[in-house]
Amino acid sequence: MVIRMNLNRPMKSFWKTKIRQPSRKSSCQLEQRHVFRLLSQRAFNCKSRSAFQARNANFKGPEKPIESERLLYQGLEISESKQFALGSSLATRLSTDRTLQCTEFDDKGNIVARNVEIKKSDLVNKFGILSRDLRKIDDEHDFPAILVRESTILVNFLQHRALITYKRVLVVHLGTPNTGINYDSSFMYGLQGKLNFGISQHSNLPYEFRALETVLVMVISELDVEYQKIKTPVNKLLDELQHDVSLEKLKQLLDVSKQASAFRQNVQRVRTALHTVLEADDDMAAMYLSGKAAGTPRQEADHTEIELLIENYYDASGEIVDKADKLLSDVEYTYDSVRSILDSHRNSIMMLDVQFSIAAVGLGMATYVVGLYGMNLINGLEENIHGFSFITGGSVIGILGVGIFGLYKLRRVRKIYSMHGMHYDRRHRTKN
Numbered sequence: 001m002v003i004r005m006n007l008n009r010p011m012k013s014f015w016k017t018k019i020r021q022p023s024r025k026s027s028c029q030l031e032q033r034h035v036f037r038l039l040s041q042r043a044f045n046c047k048s049r050s051a052f053q054a055r056n057a058n059f060k061g062p063e064k065p066i067e068s069e070r071l072l073y074q075g076l077e078i079s080e081s082k083q084f085a086l087g088s089s090l091a092t093r094l095s096t097d098r099t100l101q102c103t104e105f106d107d108k109g110n111i112v113a114r115n116v117e118i119k120k121s122d123l124v125n126k127f128g129i130l131s132r133d134l135r136k137i138d139d140e141h142d143f144p145a146i147l148v149r150e151s152t153i154l155v156n157f158l159q160h161r162a163l164i165t166y167k168r169v170l171v172v173h174l175g176t177p178n179t180g181i182n183y184d185s186s187f188m189y190g191l192q193g194k195l196n197f198g199i200s201q202h203s204n205l206p207y208e209f210r211a212l213e214t215v216l217v218m219v220i221s222e223l224d225v226e227y228q229k230i231k232t233p234v235n236k237l238l239d240e241l242q243h244d245v246s247l248e249k250l251k252q253l254l255d256v257s258k259q260a261s262a263f264r265q266n267v268q269r270v271r272t273a274l275h276t277v278l279e280a281d282d283d284m285a286a287m288y289l290s291g292k293a294a295g296t297p298r299q300e301a302d303h304t305e306i307e308l309l310i311e312n313y314y315d316a317s318g319e320i321v322d323k324a325d326k327l328l329s330d331v332e333y334t335y336d337s338v339r340s341i342l343d344s345h346r347n348s349i350m351m352l353d354v355q356f357s358i359a360a361v362g363l364g365m366a367t368y369v370v371g372l373y374g375m376n377l378i379n380g381l382e383e384n385i386h387g388f389s390f391i392t393g394g395s396v397i398g399i400l401g402v403g404i405f406g407l408y409k410l411r412r413v414r415k416i417y418s419m420h421g422m423h424y425d426r427r428h429r430t431k432n
Contacts, residue, residue, distance in 0.1 A: 100172050107167040109195030127152045137161040137172050144273040148283040157219040166289035169211045187218050206290040216313040223320050230260050238334050245338055257331045264324035274314040358406030366395035
């Protein structure tokens with residue numbers, strides 16, 4: 001008798017049970033399960049210890065957790081915060097390792113470094129600021145701002161970025177050396193001349209105020225120049241649209257009006273940044289860097305010089321905002337005028353169409369009557385010598401009657417519509 005054994009099935013089940021792929025669970029779940037098991041074990045140990053102490057009153061067990069448990073908890077805390085700490089340190093390192101192209105001026109207004117690459121970490125250590133403060137002068141940050149720190153003033157206005165101390169100015173260039181501000185630009189010459197002039201003429205303004213004033217002068221000048229560049233084509237288009245309205249001119253007016261709106265928004269941002277500083281007495285007092293370096297810091301209410309300086313350019317920016325508003329109002333008024341002209345032309349075309357429709361109705365009625373008598377049927381007027389005159393005269397009178405009646409109704413409708421429009425305009429003006 002031969003006994004046959006099926007070896008495939010046992011071996012298959014064996015490989016399924018013995019060589020099994022491990023379950024893919026996250027380390028966080030495993031650590032939570034391990035902590036839960038440890039806490040349960042500790043609770044059980046505490047209950048057992050309390051029961052043992054109840055039976056043995058003289059026994060004094062350890063009040064602190066054992067060393068292995070403490071190390072396990074410490075390792076668990078490190079493992080949970082490891083990813084966040086690593087990510088934050090990496091992000092900080094990447095942000096501070098970036099370089100900025102800068103030009104540095106000394107306390108006498110001379111350029112000591114031209115278009116040099118400086119790491120952000122070096123700027124943080126050199127000027128005593130935080131790494132997040134450098135975001136105000138990044139290429140991605142387009143909002144104007146004046147940031148006051150203990151020994152540094154960070155300035156960001158349009159394309160002018162600078163770090164100002166009581167004895168040095170670091171101008172940050174935007175973009176590459178070919179596209180950014182170079183040291184021989186008007187801004188660099190103006191800054192160098194202002195700093196040298198203050199020393200030679202013994203100006204009462206501190207070094208940091210003269211540097212800040214140079215930045216504000218350049219900003220206001222550039223805004224004024226940009227306003228003139230926008231104003232010229234806008235006024236030209238407005239004059240042309242008063243005589244001739246075309247689609248191409250309307251498209252051009254739309255483009256320049258968008259430019260004017262963007263310009264007005266930029267000027268308003270500059271004005272808002274200056275207003276923010278004027279509203280903060282502590283920031284204005286902290287801007288006296290030379291006094292703090294000399295050991296005589298200003299009180300919070302003692303900031304007359306810097307307040308007058310910033311207020312002067314705040315008013316100048318306000319004038320440019322008013323000019324931009326007036327320019328936009330002229331564009332809007334022109335749009336309304338063009339819209340009224342187009343509406344008038346459209347209404348004239350519609351009235352002409354209605355008049356032709358009324359004339360067509362009168363002619364249609366006359367044609368209907370003529371068609372009735374034009375049929376080859378006996379109607380009793382064939383032998384009448386006045387039949388032709390009667391039918392023709394009646395048709396003409398019918399056409400004129402329909403036309404006069406239609407025009408009368410049309411005029412009445414126009415009168416009612418115009419009275420309604422005047423009443424609406426008067427009510428709208430009263431509400432405003």
